[in-house]
Amino acid sequence: MAHVSVKFTTAQRDLAVPPAAIRIPATFKRAALAEVVNHLLGRTDNPLPLDFLIDGTLLRSSLAAYLENHGLSAENELVLEYLVALPPPTPVAAFHADDWISAVAIASKDRVVSAGYDGVVRVWDTTDGKTVSKHQVAAGVVPLKAALVLPPSEEQDASVLRVAVAGMDQKVTIVDMAAKLETDGMAPPRPICELAGHTGAIEALAHVPDLDQLFTASWDGSIKVFSTKHADLSSGTAPPAAKKARRDATPSTTPSLPTIPALGSMYGHHGAVTALSSDAATRTLFSGGHDHGVRVWDLSTHTTVQTMTCEKAVLALAYSSTSRLLASGHADPIVRLWDVRAKDSTLVRSRLAAHKNQVVSVAWAPNSAWLLSSASLDGTVKVLDVRSPGQPLHVVAPAVSVPKWQGGKDGEKAPVAKRLCVAWGEGMVAAGGEDCELQVWRAEESI
Structure with a gap:
């Protein structure tokens, strides 16, 4: 059996082993290597789960395969840096909605x-x-595609969450939602206004708090800019009264909301704009679309840079201010990482093998430079590590069958329920999809 010389190092001083190189079988993988390190640490009765880095990449094969x-x-002598392995996310809660869940946002440690x-x-x-x-945004069935929680203003009641939602009706609806469990004395959800101007469905939202501006991406090929200042949201004018209805017409039960026009529009994509993210620190917006393009916008001039x-x-x-990397999901199983600071950023810095179908949602761990989550039409939610491009770190949610599927031929398997959205914040990962289930997991970012 071939052997290889390895030297173990770690950034955790209390877990350091002697620096001398030792020879071990080249067939050893992560589990066997962890056993060696735990033996050197004298932790055979209480072993630590360990991961190993070689040249900044997590080892996911045998040493022989790596060589x-x-x-x-x-x-060749290999230097293996070991660290305590991150545990998989653990279930916290699961909720059932009446229809597909297409957007999710984490508002606080106990509110999604x-x-x-x-x-x-x-x-x-x-x-x-x-x-x-809960609040019905519009009468009838109007699919919503995007949601985010706006930061509270000084004029806003602390017990209220201000939420922006948008979708197929081509508008953004701003709604004040109760942050505490509703009681008889608590006011119901209150729609504030509508932000209008698009001529196509809205797919994504992004907010830059320092500018008090909301950005919307639409199938009409534009990105529109709206003010989210409290005074501006309260200044909308109600639409004119409708003409007298015919006697046989069904009366509308949905009151008209004040309408706020866009501050302006941003053009550049050829075709639908389907994704947005932002870097508040540099006042930069990132957009993606069906033209296979990712654009970086300077929000001081609203121009593509x-x-x-x-x-x-x-x-x-999804942009990470910690790693300064932009992650993107596409109409294929790959998550791509871009370094937007690089001069030649037309090239993808890294590709993460994540799924078996399209990746429709990505979210970074807020305080980690390495971790992000992804949701896919293959029915799974996964945690990825940028240091492990070959395979995901954890499968958070496995694929499940479409509920109440009426099968075709005998023995035909039910299709998987597509996962449509994922969010990471406040130590939690939340995801939803075609099975109408909102699932929440407790997720560690570091040990």
Whole structure:
């Protein structure tokens, strides 16, 4: 059996082992390597789960396979940096909605907001599994595609969450939702206004708090800019009264809301704009669309300062201010990472093998430079590590069958329920999809 010389190092001084190189079988993988390190630490009775880095990449094969893949021989000495392995996320709560869940946002440590194809936005309590508040955005079935929680203003009641939702009706609806469980003395959800101007469905929202501006991405090929200042949201004018209805017409039960026009529009994509993210610190906006392009916008001038392209349509974007990387989901199973600071950013810095179908939502762990989550039409939610491009770190949610599926031929398997959205914040990962289930997990970012 071939052996290889390895030296173990760690950034955790209390877990350091002697620096001398030792020879071990080249067939050893992560589990066997962890056993060696735990033996050197004298922790055979209470072993630590460990991961191993070689040249900044997590080892996910045998040492022999690593040597072969990198054109090295067993005569080369390998330096293995070990660290305590991150545990998989653990379930916290699960909720059932009346229709597909297409957007999710984490409001606080015990509040999650969801929006769905039934046109309803809901606030959920993760501690007791109850619906805190819900609001039907429009009469009838109007699929919502995007949702976010706006930061509270000085004029806003502390017990209220201000939520922006948008979708197929081509408008953004601003709704004040109860942050506490509704009681007889608590006011119901109150729609504030509508932000109008698009001529196509809205797919994504992004907010820059320092500017008090909301950005919307639409199938009409534009990105529109709206003010979210309290005074501006309160200044909308109600639409003119409708003409007298015919006697046989069905009366509308949905009151008209004040309408706020856009401050302006941003053009550059050819075709639908389907993804947005922002960097508040630099006042930068990132957008992606069906033209396979990712654009970087300077929000001081609302102009494109950089254009990047790849092989597939862009379906999701998420920027990390910690790693300063932009992650993108596409009409293929790959999550791409872009370094927007690089001069030649037209090239993808890294590709993460994540799924078996399109990646429709991505979200970074807020305080980690390495971790992000992804949701896919293959029915799974996964945690990815940028240091492990070959495979995901954890499968958070496995694929499940479409509920109440009426099968075709005998023995035909039910299709999987597509996952449509994922969010990471406040130590939680939340995701929803075609099975109408909103699932929440407790997720560690570091040990």
